[in-house]
Amino acid sequence: MPRTGGVYSPPAGTKGTPNTTIQSVPYNSFVDDLTADANAARPVTAGGTGATSASGARTALGTDDAGNITTGTFNDARLPLTQSGKVFTSSTFLKGSASRWWGFIDNTDILRGALGYDPALAGLFMNLHDATGTFVTGLSLRQNGAITWGGNTVWHAGNDGAGSGLDADLLDANDSSFYRNASNINAGTMDDARLPITQAGKVFTTSALLKGTVSRWWGFVDNSDILRGSVGYNPTTSTIFLNLHDGAGAFVTGLALSQAGSIAWGGNTVWHSGNDGTGSGLDADRLRSLLPDFNVNPNTVPTRGGSSEIQAAYVYNPATGVTFGSDGNIYGGTFWGAAGGLYNWLNANKAGVYTASTRDELNFPIGHTVLVSTSNSYDRNVAVTLYLNGTAYYSPTVSGTALSGTWRSRGNFTGQGYAFERVS
Template sequence: MPRTGGVYSPPAGTKGVPNTTIQSVPYNTLIDDLTADANAPRPLTSGGTGATSASGARTALGLEIGTNVQAQDAGLQSIAGLTTTTNQMLYTTGTDAYATTALTPFARTILDDVDAAGVRATIGANDASTLITGTIADARLPATMSGKAFVGSVVVNNGSVTGYAVLSAGNTTNTGYIDFRKADGNRAGYIGYATNGGGNIDLNAEVGFRYNFSGALGPTYGGTPLVTTAGASFTGAVWAPNFLASNDFQIRSNGDRYLYFMNSAGNNRGVIVHNNAIGAMQTFLYNTSGTFVRSLTLREDGGGFWGGHMFEVGNNVGTAEFRFNANANRDHRLLSDASGSFYVQYSNNEWSTASTLVWWDAAANANLGGSIYTPTGFFTSGALGSNNGLVAGNGDNATYASHNLRISTWYGVGIYDSSSGNCRIVFDARGGHITNTGNHAVGGTMYVGSAAVFGDGNMQFSGGMLGYGAYLSDALSARATVYTGSNQDEVNLPVGHSVLSYSNGTRNRNQGYATYLSTAAYQFTLDVGASAQLGGTWRARGQITYSSGNSMVQMQRTA
């Protein structure tokens, strides 16, 4: 039967009676009722939850997660493990991990402030008079101040350890001064107004030099004040960003004297020195880092040295010159003019007049004002052999072995007609031949082998008629001269020699045509693939055409 108020009551008529047979129906009804009650949810009044599920049981018990109770949380679990004491607060040490730290009553007075102004009021930072230590940021200070009096010294320091300056109120010597101190606090020097010294400005180094300026500051140069020191003498070094002297400026010393030029970083850019030991004026040049580059030295003995690679004379004024005065009235000069010409000149009257020894025009053509004398000779340069030129001979004679003048050539010498640009005479130094395109005009006697040809036209042969016969034999043999050498680039072939030459056109017989070596090593050519031209006059003796536009022409040298 259903429970009443959570209390179970058996069904009516199910109890047994003593000495009476238990009937099956009431008994089974009781058993079924007990089974149904045992399987039904146990009501709260009976110690159950009245639910058939865990969530239903939590709801029945008022423990529904998220509604009646908090779900399991790692952060809460971490907090649950802490032990707190007075004036402590929680803070996180990681994800869902907590610890405690002190929270003083004063700190709590800051936490309840709603803005920065409230915090400054709480800690007393809203009034500069309450600041007792530290410094005020530059941004908090006024850009200008007037009527301010500082009691005691004022230190000017950029925070580095390289040193600092101190503005001092004064002492018995100076009414007020500026101290310059090193990083260790020791004074390096000062500037002061010395009332006890006549009211002058003193510039003092702690160890070293002292400068006294009496009088007002002079005018400025480039915005930098200049000090007027008429007739002043300085002992030691003098440093000045700008220096103006309307009269003499003297540097006196028995030793070396220096004039330095520095950049704003203190690096030397130039130094002018009188080197007393060697008697010289020297100029030393440095790069922007202060590293020495080169120097110019002018010695009292007349010597000079320049460590650069260029020395420029002139400034686009039309002419520029460089003079050499080795002796009175014995002068030379190098002169350059606006046309691009360059002259070497001589004068014996202090340049009232001048003689040009040699000059070059802008096209590099050399012009001589007199004769040329050379102990070795004149040589040409280039790839066409070596030792080509005009040189001195080896004796006072006129033989093959000894002579006064020698024309030296690797192979041959050609004499050209400048009006046409054609070579008319060729000297073959290797073979000893002279070839020309014209006639030989002989005013005296000409010897040809054993024959003598006289100016009147008569000829005499050594050996009489036998000699004449030998001459005719030699002459007839010479008419059929052919080249017997093996140089495939030979261009001076003998008269009478024939070559077979390629041509891409028609060549008329017995007509003269320029003949060339071919770029192909196995043939000659009249046009296509031409290389070096053959010397002399060549005439066509016949032509064979082996295909359209391609022929072979027999060419023979006739002169």
């Protein structure tokens, strides 16, 4: 009878009943069942291996899966000499009183690299080997602080500097030619003794000062070192000088700017808007670019003649537009017409007396009165156009040539006609 869940149960009907005869068939079946169970592989749940062979037992018990080994420690002899890569989650040590090494070999088992510690030398070593396994070179880290590569000292921040013996090809990424180029000096101040007496032109981006309690000068010399010009300051007189010198270096003339406000050129006062004007003594050749002239000439400044008169073709006031003309007329633009002048305006706009004798005169002065014989009726002061009529009359009807200007009726007389006055 098969086991259920690994548990054996006798076949039904095999148990005996007291005071009864044991039946041979059930009994024999029970014995055969026990025999079969005893010869079959005992299940793991019943304390067996679940198999009839060693490999089957290892499989059934899980002993062929290293993942099922959760306790104890493998004997070192059980570990293979050749293993694939591993990840160690804690520190790994090489133990011993003699040198111990981690080695790196190629596929032909030739040592190509090694990392080791020698307790006698108190140093770590990283070595490189050639294709035959022969040592070539290596890095040595000593407990006393020394570092060597191939037997040569390795430099670092703790052993470089003065007296270290370090022979660098570059300094701050620059070779020695960089530091022999003065253009690359960008800090500190050059000692005055290092500056040459003769220099090429310079561009100063900040103020350049001459310091001292006595006069100080900027000079300008020619190729023969002859002084031709100079700019200086005298602290005693508080004056700046700009001087010119001749071919022998002798002073010729100069401009002096005094802190008191005066300016002199060659010892002569220089005029400006702060010291010219009345009482200044300035003797100008021109006034507003115009020359003085006693005569009546254009673009000149009129001056008094021998009799204290001012001679000019006309006098013009640009503010009012009024011109006093040489013809005695006064011209006033918007006042009296652009071209007519005061005289002509008075003639044209004020009452005048006609003194001529032309029979057929058409243009009478303003204020002139004529008598018009007409049977027409006109209101007082009405404007009427008048015409010549024959050789003796004026008429309001078209009979001849019209008179110039505007004429207004000034009243009727005895029913015979009207008096008309020219008003413009």
